[in-house]
Amino acid sequence: MIHVEEDETLRKGPWTEHEDVQLAFYVNMFGDRRWDFIAKVSGLKRTGKSCRLRWVNYLHPGLKRGRMTPHEERLVLEYHSKWGNRWSRIARKLPGRTDNEIKNYWRTHMRKKAQEHKRVSSPSSSFSNSSSSSSICTNDPTVESMPMNETKERSFYDTGGIEMVPASRGKNSNTSMKHNKDTSEEQEKIYSMDEIWKDIDLLENDDLKPSFDPYSDVSPSRIWDYSVNSFWMMDGGQQEFGTDMFFPATSELLTG
DNA sequence: AATGCTCTCAACCGCACTCAT
């Protein structure tokens, strides 16, 4: 499972705790921008991209862990209805949550919701013609429950989004164009928040309802928690780095 | 208890954008 290749080649797969410590140290030292540089100087046999991803999705001290709160769930739905699969953009509205997390959340929960919805809305025949069904078809997870031949070219959670903002960066522009094209007939539709909330309520009434307090489920074991937070300012885009680093083996690492 | 199935999420990949040269 862990593919450890020989020295000169790159490591892939799950990160070890030691790698995490090392990465966190170097990020605190050099900032979270120059990933290729960090990958090199850290001695980690990882690509810059891999380092960045690990940091952003897992090691960043501002991250929340555990289940989404109902409020967050609503925000995700609300912003997804506006922006479609613009996960990073949505993530910016949910401090402590990553695009990856939101993406995963959408995929898992919306799939469930889609199945639920399909069951409820049309047990008999076509599921695309009822008003309730159409209420969420635009941005909608029910797409996922469609047969493959009806959804080809689009992943099940590529549910569109009607806002065609000018390209900001990355694949977004491409995605925007794609959505523009693929959902041209749907562009004018936006489904009301009432409908969304109705859906959420439906969801919350059954399988999403927490049976315990899930929101306190903060990962207990992240190695940097005890020390890094004070160095970081979340969501402001600014970081401050302490020079009195918390890693005990600073000098050893640096001389490596 | 063993096995199979489903769900979750960390991590990878490819593509497109930004920026320095």
Add this chain to the structure above:
DNA sequence: AATGAGTGCGGTTGAGAGCAT
């Protein structure tokens, strides 16, 4: 203006955990 390195993003995959039978 062209180009290449670095970076960010969305889509996808697969291992492991959890659950059902």
